[in-house]
Amino acid sequence: MLEVSGLTTAYGEIQALRDADLRVGSGEVIGLIGPNGAGKTTLLNTIAGLLAPRSGTVTLEGDDVTGRPPEDLLRAGLALVPEHRRIFTDLTVEENLRVGGVTVPAGERGALLDEMAELFPVLRAKWTTAAGYLSGGEAQQLAIGRALMARPRLLMMDEPSLGLAPILVDVVFELVETLRAQGRTLLVVEQNATRMLEVADRAYVLRSGEVVAEGTGAELRADERLFDMFVGN
Amino acid sequence: MVELLQNLIDGLGRGSIYALLALGVAVVFGVMHLLNFAHGELITVSGYAAYWALNDGWSWYLTVPLIVVVAVLTSLVIERVAFSRVRGADQFTLLLTSFGVHFVVFAIFLLYVSASVKTFPRPGWVTNTYAVGSLRIEVFDTVVIVVTLLTLAGTTWVLQRTTFGLSLRAAAADFDTARLMGIRSDSVIRGAFALSGLLAGIASVFWLMRAGSTVPSAGIDPMLKGVLAALIGGLGSLRGAVLGGFALGMAEVLLRSRLPDSVASLTEGVVFLLIALLFIFRPQGLVAVDHAERV
Numbered sequence: 001m002l003e004v005s006g007l008t009t010a011y012g013e014i015q016a017l018r019d020a021d022l023r024v025g026s027g028e029v030i031g032l033i034g035p036n037g038a039g040k041t042t043l044l045n046t047i048a049g050l051l052a053p054r055s056g057t058v059t060l061e062g063d064d065v066t067g068r069p070p071e072d073l074l075r076a077g078l079a080l081v082p083e084h085r086r087i088f089t090d091l092t093v094e095e096n097l098r099v100g101g102v103t104v105p106a107g108e109r110g111a112l113l114d115e116m117a118e119l120f121p122v123l124r125a126k127w128t129t130a131a132g133y134l135s136g137g138e139a140q141q142l143a144i145g146r147a148l149m150a151r152p153r154l155l156m157m158d159e160p161s162l163g164l165a166p167i168l169v170d171v172v173f174e175l176v177e178t179l180r181a182q183g184r185t186l187l188v189v190e191q192n193a194t195r196m197l198e199v200a201d202r203a204y205v206l207r208s209g210e211v212v213a214e215g216t217g218a219e220l221r222a223d224e225r226l227f228d229m230f231v232g233n
Numbered sequence: 234m235v236e237l238l239q240n241l242i243d244g245l246g247r248g249s250i251y252a253l254l255a256l257g258v259a260v261v262f263g264v265m266h267l268l269n270f271a272h273g274e275l276i277t278v279s280g281y282a283a284y285w286a287l288n289d290g291w292s293w294y295l296t297v298p299l300i301v302v303v304a305v306l307t308s309l310v311i312e313r314v315a316f317s318r319v320r321g322a323d324q325f326t327l328l329l330t331s332f333g334v335h336f337v338v339f340a341i342f343l344l345y346v347s348a349s350v351k352t353f354p355r356p357g358w359v360t361n362t363y364a365v366g367s368l369r370i371e372v373f374d375t376v377v378i379v380v381t382l383l384t385l386a387g388t389t390w391v392l393q394r395t396t397f398g399l400s401l402r403a404a405a406a407d408f409d410t411a412r413l414m415g416i417r418s419d420s421v422i423r424g425a426f427a428l429s430g431l432l433a434g435i436a437s438v439f440w441l442m443r444a445g446s447t448v449p450s451a452g453i454d455p456m457l458k459g460v461l462a463a464l465i466g467g468l469g470s471l472r473g474a475v476l477g478g479f480a481l482g483m484a485e486v487l488l489r490s491r492l493p494d495s496v497a498s499l500t501e502g503v504v505f506l507l508i509a510l511l512f513i514f515r516p517q518g519l520v521a522v523d524h525a526e527r528v
Contacts, residue, residue: 050409074415086410088403099403102396103415150415 001026001185002047002078002154007056009039009046016042018209019056024154024187029180031196031203031217032189038206040189041083044156047187048080049073060154075103077153081160085143089132093123096131096142100149109149116145119178137168144175155179156187161195173199197221235367240486246374248482249381252475253436254459255466256388257429259474262463263405264425265320267327271311271334273456275433276440279303280447281342287353293442300441301434308430312423320422335452342449355445377439384435385475388428392471397424405469433459465508467518476519 002024009017017039024030032040045051047058049070057066060076068076088096097116101109117124120141126134131142140160147155160176161169169192176199179186190196197203197217205213205220213220254272261269282303286296311334319330361372392398404411404421412418440455441447462481466473484507489500496503511518 048413050413070409070412071415071417074413080413082410082413086407086413088406088410090406091399091402095399095402098396099399099411099414099416102400106396146414 001028001061002187003057003059004043004047005057005059007043007046007058008054009042009051010054015054016209017046017053020206020209020211022204022211024185026153026185027183028201029176029186029188029199031193031200032187032206033191033193033196033203034206034212036191037208039209040206041158042209043206044080044158044187044189045082048078048156050080074150074152079147079150079152079155081143081147081155081157083158083162085139087131087134087139087142087146089130091131092128093131093134093142094127096146097123097149100146103150112149112151116149119148119175120145136164137171140164140168140172141175154185154187156189158189159191160188161190161192169195236490239368240490241483242368242370242374244483244486245479246371246377246482247486248479249377250436250439250455250478251458251462251482252478253381253384253432254455255462255474255478255481256385256471257432257436258459258463259466259469259471260401260425260432261429262468263471264401264408264422265316265327266324267316267331268324268460268463268468269429270328270331270456270460271315271338271452272429272433272459273452273454274311274335274338275304275307275430275452276437276455277338277342277447277449277452278307279434279437280441280444280451281346281351283441284351284353284447293356297438300438301431304434304437305427305430308426308433309423312426316426317422320418335456338452339449346449348449350446350448352446353441355442359442373439373443380435380439384432388432391428397421401425401428461508465511465518467520470518470520473518473520480519 002022004020004022007017007020008015020039020043022043032043034040042051046053049068049072052067057064059065060073060078063076065073065076065078070080088099091099094113097113098109101112104112117127122138123142123145126138131139134142144157144160161172164172173195176186176188180199188196188200197220200217202214202216203220204211213223258269258272261267279300283296283300286299287293291299315330315334316327319326359373362369363372364370392402400411400416400421401424403414404416404418408418411421436455444451458481462477463474464477465480466475466477481504484504485500488503489497492500492503
């Protein structure tokens with residue numbers, strides 16, 4: 001579904017991502033793990049079109065989409081739940097979800113809203129509340145629901161468990177399981193490597209802007225050198 | 234008491250026009266972070282359109298839609314020719330660009346039309362008044378207030394209920410994230426300029442009906458009122474802009490009628506002084522907005 005090859009992204013002189021290769025198959029749940037500053041967010045933001053790569057290509061279902069703007073990539077089926085959630089705090093929960101669905105034909109938005117209300121019972125109770133009043137866990141669920149409103153073929157999430165209480169981290173990972181059971185394709189950046197490796201089909205390990213390892217959860221967990229790298233970090 | 238009531242009605246009438254102008258400034262500021270010092274040019278351009286139409290024998294009934302259409306088109310043309318080229322630029326560049334647009338429009342009318350005041354007939358009812366008890370209410374103020382309230386209600390409906398309105402509010406809150414939701418910057422920015430032009434067009438109708446004339450510099454006064462009212466309200470807040478417009482109109486009317494005759498001509502100065510004081514004690518304006526960090 002998604003094929004990234006030789007992707008390099010720089011902020012001025014600093015190469016935050018160097019020659020990254022990555023592949024996500026349809027229906028797969030792929031983890032992207034690594035220490036802080038490894039380039040995980042840069043990779044997602046480049047794939048999503050928020051950053052322009054210096055070189056390399058991003059291919060979605062066989063189409064070269066490198067350098068296309070985010071609004072086009074969303075229409076091509078690629079949604080990103082951005083770092084820090086970035087929900088619209090002045091808008092209500094429902095309005096946030098509606099914004100997520102602006103590219104969907106108007107007649108289908110109602111059914112999608114119902115689907116989100118079912119998937120996120122905590123949001124249903126706060127439907128007309130301004131999103132700025134949500135707790136961190138609720139806001140994260142809203143951010144994910146908002147992205148799902150676009151009916152993406154590939155959903156990318158950037159640190160969905162960041163800053164959440166342990167019980168809410170469980171909620172997020174349960175949600176990942178649920179989405180996987182629905183047959184969705186996910187690419188998830190997580191600093192919680194242990195938990196991510198449990199739910200992911202495969203994972204890529206980034207360090208200092210480079211992909212240093214790739215494999216199934218079991219393979220990566222067996223690699224003590226890698227394990228120390230995060231747990232020690 | 235009667236005088237105060239009279240002032241309040243007059244202030245509401247004047248404030249209505251300022252509110253429409255300020256809302257247009259705020260809508261554009263929301264999506265582009267541009268404080269549009271060229272906003273008054275919509276009144277200049279539509280003012281000349283009105284001058285030509287009315288002196289060509291058009292009735293006011295036909296001229297009113299003409300003014301509104303010209304204001305919307307002018308707003309879209311200015312966006313396309315000038316502001317679309319500086320999207321995402323820093324505040325200073327945006328400010329300079331808007332001043333540039335102001336001076337270019339001013340120069341075009343100065344050079345190719347005339348520096349002198351061009352007059353046109355005002356509708357007959359503008360100066361009519363009617364009595365309610367001991368109050369004398371202008372028909373004009375009544376029309377302005379009613380149309381403004383309807384316009385504000387319509388704008389609220391658009392912003393709350395339509396996909397365009399939702400996109401506009403999302404883009405104003407966080408442009409990058411709005412793009413991640415598939416919102417196209419082109420359509421939301423052009424939509425903002427069209428809405429801003431529509432609001433300015435309605436304000437322009439009233440402004441011109443009262444003035445009965447235009448000059449190349451006609452845009453400066455409405456621009457100042459619109460920008461100041463948006464600042465008073467708290468830049469970026471649409472509700473604040475409307476509130477700021479009414480506050481500014483009210484302050485002008487109250488001061489003009491209360492100040493001793495010897496300083497009444499300094500009303501503008503006193504208003505600016507009050508605005509300066511407001512910003513010293515409440516720099517964020519009446520309604521504070523926290524802007525999402527723009528990357």
